[in-house]
Amino acid sequence: MQIGELARSTGVKIETIRYYEREQLLPVPQRTDGNYRLYSPRDVEQLRFICYCRSLDMSLEEVRLLIGVLDTPSGSCLTVNALLDEKIAEVDARVNELHKLQDQLRQLRGFCQQPDEVKTCGILMELNRSAGIDKAQI
Amino acid sequence: MQIGELARSTGVKIETIRYYEREQLLPVPQRTDGNYRLYSPRDVEQLRFICYCRSLDMSLEEVRLLIGVLDTPSGSCLTVNALLDEKIAEVDARVNELHKLQDQLRQLRGFCQQPDEVKTCGILMELNRSAGIDKAQI
DNA sequence: CCTTGACCCTGAAGCCACTTCAGGCTTTTC
């Protein structure tokens, strides 16, 4: 199949597929006489694997690592476990950060219920005040 | 004060300060005879304002917008309210996404409690299954 | 046979928010 069909059947943009090839996440495909890329069902699977890993917030570097591990079936999967543990910790930390951010944003939003003039807008006043308080505290 | 002192008193790296200047988030500073940048207390405040906005996950473009609004005190703060509402919605959406991701990652992690061989590792098998691959068959 | 349009190719640049690097100038301190 050509790149367009691969793109349609995985939902990945053509440019992204070519990018993954450059980044060595997909093998170099065969070519037609007209220099078109030719893919096999195996390539569809590999691309799906990449997408699924990406949907789990893994970096391309991490996906590359996983693909490498998969290619040595007799090795140990220790690195996979470590990778996942790290991911989980990262996501937990990010969620905590975002929860704090939610509180801050909602509180800030409460300072201006209806449109004011800029000079009396509670949000802008609070933004300035908070920036100044950080100054006093640090 | 020179750029080094501004950096120390705000915790912002020198390179980032110069970057903010290029990006027109900080005004073009005066210079000494030796071509060193000279900053005023006003600049410290503006840089702190930028940092605080960044800590609220605003883009530099959004900070630029806020600075612009602040510079016209008699204008309306409608755009500020809209900006915050949008931010809040964004963060809420991201938190929801990450919660789902947490579940997925923890579930996946459960598939391999102790180090296996790659070919029997539950995590890798599940990753493949979810993506629609079964490398064991290849 | 020719053209149109869909499809494909490459390499380079753009995005964001910085960071890093290479190479050089200024000022202070010993």
Place this chain on the structure above:
DNA sequence: GAAAAGCCTGAAGTGGCTTCAGGGTCAAGG
């Protein structure tokens, strides 16, 4: 007078793509 600390510029690198410019290939229709 020489080293060290501080500053300068412009360019390139980061990640994960996307977009762009300027082409080549191929099947169908006139």
